[in-house]
Amino acid sequence: MSVALGIVGFGIMGERLLRAALNHDPAVLRPAAVWDPAPAAAARLAAIAPGLPMLESAAAVIAACDVLYVASPPSSHIQHAEAAFAAGKAVFLEKPLASDLEQARRFVAAAEAAGRRAAVNFPMASSPAVAQLAAWRRDLGAAKALSIHLAFATWPRGWQQGAAGWLAKRAEGGFTREVLSHFLFLTRRQLGPLTLHSRDATFPPGDGAETAIRATLSAGGVPVEITGGVGTTEADDHNEWKLESEGGAIRLRDWSYAEKLAVDVGWHAAPDALPNEKMRPMVLKGQLDKLAALTRGETVNLATLREALEVQEVVEAILGA
Template structure:
């Protein structure tokens, strides 16, 4: 049996997952909704055979699984409506922007007892699998800490400009959208983190999101996670996460590529697929299938996503 799946939010992330749902044997997209007519038209072009329904409520009613790719603030109401109707819920990250609201969401999802997970896309990636094997098998040696570097010439990036909310401080910014992925990665491999200090910078317009952020986080035994984020200048996008270890270091680039080094030049840690994003999303859907069936899976739990949100919001608020 396939899982009848609805999508609320048909921006770039919603359409990317829609493309992958169409070719995954465990899922059948049955309903799509977005308040933007333009986004609905783009989704129709991707999947002309999938109905675009008249409301979020109609999308929820049509499906067994709900994927929420809408902005953070409305996500809670849709998630609780779906969970209350016994539907599985797959939420985009960040979990939210208001910590008490997100804590309430996590508690109520748990009480509902329906499957729920959050889409940190690296969770089921080949890179995570290879790094876990290297750590558990001793190839890496002692893991000493993690460095996160994210720099962009502009935010939002060119392919994100339709999602105008991403440029505003209220719900957007690259710290929530990108660095959250890498803090999830850090906690998966190092354990719980505590924010020690953070210094964000903002433009003169108080409505706009951060331009720079520096932060230090630590594990319970003092291993550091260092974060540098910056926007501006003529440069290519840079997204690097370096896992420092005593024998073999590892570096993620562009989310899906994992490299390794014993002190010399970086070399590929595995054979990269032709389309790494598609490979990662198909693997993510495979884990979502397990989640919906009540089987063990590697997706981020709502509890993990809440931990990341607390760290992210602390960074954006600034902490000395």
């Protein structure tokens, strides 16, 4: 039976997942309805999917779907997720789980106790580049050290300016929550539990989001060094996750390039490496296939609520929250 997908929050991420769902096999998953309070969202939806309804409320979308994708600002995530759970629906959440960490802890504990069908949208769970890194790791022996480096020309990034009202603010936004969280999830999956040892974050005057971070932690006992900053590159977004092991080094660069270090030629990419804009549809297809399976009650390897909470705990500690 085809799984009906509802979307609450039709900003950048809501639109991105909808486009993937429109291209998905309708026998597996199909978009059912959308809700967003912004008038401009209805116009965008009509242009993208003329036959898909923009309903009058989140409650109406929940009633119309089998699984609810929550892509609204973080302060509303738990409200929508709990309403979907109460209606017996599965939930796919954007991160962070909430803008209040203690609320997130209570939410995860209750969802786990009740056996809710839920996952969090960390796309690296379905990334071919990450699968390639994992395959290489099997031949490289024990991990020795990891470094994560993030750089941005501006924050928010150019394509996120429409959401600057909250992404640029210290309360809910910033690149540590929006970007570093993905690489912390990857680190947790690849190496083990995260323990923060030191942190520093730089903020501008007022209520703006961080402009630089530095942190050290361990993941499954492996030392990890993190650096990040705004105005440190001309690129919209540059990132590197680099793992050194007994048998060599590998890295994930700019989201989608799995690369291996060779003594004679330096870094070289996997033969099937693709830029992020070309790999993203493959990743989202994998996420949606797994989401449909989760909704049917099957076991999948999407990010769990517990994993997302562990990541959020470290993120908020780095920010000094």
